């Protein structure tokens with residue numbers, strides 16, 4: 314540690330060495346200085362505080378004598394962490410601020426939502442033999458080395474520009490690339506109709522800030538991605554469920570909701586849906602769009618990358634069918650490349666993009682230009698295409714193994730969605746079983762899943778659970794399904810599934 318600020322009061326009848334000692338010991342007690350941290354050299358600290366070096370040396374000696382520091386000749390003085398140090402003689406004398414009372418309405422809603430999910434989510438699944446709980450790509454398949462090379466290269470070639478503040482709309486070559494990329498799936502957009510964002514999650518947030526006022530209604534497909542619901546609820550919206558049928562969210566229900574409540578938007582994932590893995594049929598897509606256009610309601614399409622589709626017909630984004638321009642399409646590199654990039658995009662009519670751009674500028678000025686440029690190079694060199702076909706084949710293989718294992722091992726009364734894309738499918742348990750209550754028993758047998766309730770707007774779905782296959786090695790899947798089937802069979806023999814503690818892992 315080079316130096317450290319210590320507030321000194323020269324008018325106080327307390328020696329400066331004592332003041333330094335007292336301040337450092339408080340930082341240690343409160344965990345700001347951890348075990349083993351090297352304290353500033355006496356010369357440095359004395360210089361920055363404008364005191365004599367002997368004063369600092371005295372403070373350190375006293376700390377060593379009191380057991381709060383350790384001196385090593387020739388190396389310096391090191392903190393003895395709060396856990397190892399003797400108990401503090403002075404208690405902390407501060408009146409804590411009542412932060413909860415100061416929170417905004419949306420922060421209180423967000424806190425309540427987090428709380429609710431924590432209660433409904435699976436526990437610590439790190440130690441289970443097979444976890445179907447995380448809806449994420451497999452990091453074992455990441456093309457890390459290839460990405461490192463392009464990152465180094467853009468840094469060398471354009472670092473001075475990319476590390477400066479950057480226009481909020483995004484790196485033009487990436488927007489040009491995306492305009493071409495989306496044509497593969499029938500989505501026609503000019504670079505001016507594309508805004509780069511920090512992942513889909515920021516896309517939802519910008520849409521909510523731009524279109525929702527507290528008290529508005531928002532229609533959402535059900536089941537659906539809980540983090541999107543959280544954003545719309547956080548904006549103060551009341552959510553109305555449009556249930557999924559086999560062909561997609563029901564257009565007749567959307568129509569009825571539009572007539573009765575005039576929602577400000579309709580959110581859905583038409584392809585590779587989380588949690589079911591289903592995709593809507595083009596016919597249902599057209600009907601939904603016709604209803605939305607008649608009701609002048611924007612459709613917020615959460616577009617899982619269509620490359621991760623394993624069915625026979627290619628996935629069609631709603632945006633590709635959007636003759637009236639009502640769709641706001643949100644895409645991401647999180648599923649097809651790395652979620653840690655936090656890189657996504659929004660495609661919409663130019664006036665909508667202008668408003669979302671304004672909201673983005675307020676939120677974070679812009680997305681990392683360095684990462685945008687690295688991803689653009691990665692894509693232009695066709696490294697994304699190569700990676701995408703490799704992971705799509707692998708995830709499709711895992712999905713097939715999972716479905717076959719379910720067919721072989723599950724009791725007849727258990728059903729599931731036949732995922733055609735994405736990372737997961739949704740299982741429905743027989744009547745009388747509750748997925749969240751079943752989870753502790755499943756974890757005890759070495760398998761984890763995500764209970765389905767957070768995916769339901771109306772608090773239903775207690776018999777459902779999501780199985781994510783993307784991050785489970787193929788060789789582990791059958792064993793995981795066996796453990797799950799045994800858990801379900803044991804619970805079916807009892808009148809009611811066991812209840813138990815529920816802790817939290819994030820729902821993604």
Ligand SMILES: Cc1ncc(COP(=O)(O)O)c(C=O)c1O
Nearest residue numbers: 512513514538587645647657821
């Ligand atoms: C359906 C869906 N939409 C959006 C996201 C979040 O994507 P991003 O990482 O781009 O914010 C996820 C993440 O799991 C998801 O499942």
